Amino acid sequence: MRSEAEINRVVDEYADMVKRVCFYHLKNKTDTEDVFQNVFLKYMTYEGSFADREHEKAWLLRVAINASKDYLKSFFRRNVVSFEVLHEVEAEEAEEHREVLEAVLSLPVKYKDTIYLHYYEGYSAAEIGRILGKKENTVYSLLFRGREMLKEKLGGDGIDE
Amino acid sequence: MMALTNKIYDAFDHIQADARLKEGTKQFLRERNRGKSRQGYHQVMKYAVSAVCGLLLLVMGGVGTSWILRPVSYVSIDVNPSIELALNRFDRVVSAEAYNAEGEEILDGLPLKWKKYTEAIDTVIGSEGMRLYLTDTSQLVLTVVADSANEAKLTEGVKACTSHVEGSCHSTQADINEAPQAHENGISCGKYKAYLELSQYDSSITLEECRRMSMEEIWERLREYEEGGEDDAIDGTGISEESVGDGTETGEETDCGYGYGNEERRGYGYGNGSSHHGGGHHGGMHE
Numbered sequence: 001m002r003s004e005a006e007i008n009r010v011v012d013e014y015a016d017m018v019k020r021v022c023f024y025h026l027k028n029k030t031d032t033e034d035v036f037q038n039v040f041l042k043y044m045t046y047e048g049s050f051a052d053r054e055h056e057k058a059w060l061l062r063v064a065i066n067a068s069k070d071y072l073k074s075f076f077r078r079n080v081v082s083f084e085v086l087h088e089v090e091a092e093e094a095e096e097h098r099e100v101l102e103a104v105l106s107l108p109v110k111y112k113d114t115i116y117l118h119y120y121e122g123y124s125a126a127e128i129g130r131i132l133g134k135k136e137n138t139v140y141s142l143l144f145r146g147r148e149m150l151k152e153k154l155g156g157d158g159i160d161e
Numbered sequence: 162m163m164a165l166t167n168k169i170y171d172a173f174d175h176i177q178a179d180a181r182l183k184e185g186t187k188q189f190l191r192e193r194n195r196g197k198s199r200q201g202y203h204q205v206m207k208y209a210v211s212a213v214c215g216l217l218l219l220v221m222g223g224v225g226t227s228w229i230l231r232p233v234s235y236v237s238i239d240v241n242p243s244i245e246l247a248l249n250r251f252d253r254v255v256s257a258e259a260y261n262a263e264g265e266e267i268l269d270g271l272p273l274k275w276k277k278y279t280e281a282i283d284t285v286i287g288s289e290g291m292r293l294y295l296t297d298t299s300q301l302v303l304t305v306v307a308d309s310a311n312e313a314k315l316t317e318g319v320k321a322c323t324s325h326v327e328g329s330c331h332s333t334q335a336d337i338n339e340a341p342q343a344h345e346n347g348i349s350c351g352k353y354k355a356y357l358e359l360s361q362y363d364s365s366i367t368l369e370e371c372r373r374m375s376m377e378e379i380w381e382r383l384r385e386y387e388e389g390g391e392d393d394a395i396d397g398t399g400i401s402e403e404s405v406g407d408g409t410e411t412g413e414e415t416d417c418g419y420g421y422g423n424e425e426r427r428g429y430g431y432g433n434g435s436s437h438h439g440g441g442h443h444g445g446m447h448e
Binding site (some may be wrong): 004007008011012015016018019020023024033036037040041044097098100101104115116119120147150151154 | 169171175187189193
């Protein structure tokens, strides 16, 4: 069992990251918060140790992705689908952010994961491959296809690589 | 113009965990953590309670078992075979002991344990092996060894069991306090009582001799002494005092069969007036 100080540090440090992962999968606040707490609960009860902070972060990412996918697969979630997609995003948020986010969130899960991990977290294809358990080349393909889909969704206007 | 990379980054960057979510999660984890601790405490308490209950059950089981298994009374069945049934407080047989080889042969394979004592007596007396010893001249002596609360009841049962026995049959009682001495000496309570009686007439008689003697032999000798004592008493030899003194137990022994002899023994035979051996203390009946 991890100490309270350690748990608080991890919550402070990775709360945003975990929330993003949960949110782009679940697309609503309630489910996001449920899974969010469960991710840290898993961390609290995890008996293993981490080689370093990078290892710890990668572990949390993998757990958050898997927990979100599991939640989506759950019977309850499948039968009580929330349509409040994106409405959780703050109203005052810039229209442009909302549009991009909406485009990202509309992608199939496998693209969303690679897009997020690459464009936001800055992981390389090889690192993403290790986190997601995919081949590096597969990750490249997913990144390429995902970016193409985003361009298409965003109309290509003003999109610059 | 904004690069897609930046746009994606910015879009994600706007998703943040607010303080409420962070604090709520920390609180949730703290509670779960405490719950775990409490769960650990409850687990320990649960095991402790289980252990105590288990121990209690064991103790109660042990006490109960010992309570049920402990013999509180005995019924000796002596002919030549010498057998003793140990009864618990429910008058059930908790063990059956043979005090000589003949007794062992009879007990061998007889299902007596947990039987009601009356059934057990019936089983022993009715057994093939025992029938060989129940002759016209044999003495079947059943001795009830119990405290005053159970003695009469057990004696009643014993009499009922032996009412149909052909041949000489007697029921008698012995002091429960003498049982340990009898058992220490490897002899049934019934025979031990007979030995004590005989030793009053003949101080040279040993337990070993009595152990080897059949009840028929012991009783025959007792009868001789008593009849002799009576003759002496009649003759004024003074021996009668000892004999008659022993007669304090007169009436303890009752005939429960149809055979001979009993009426001549102790309280029944006095006054018949016939002496076989002229009052000698060592009648020499036992070879």
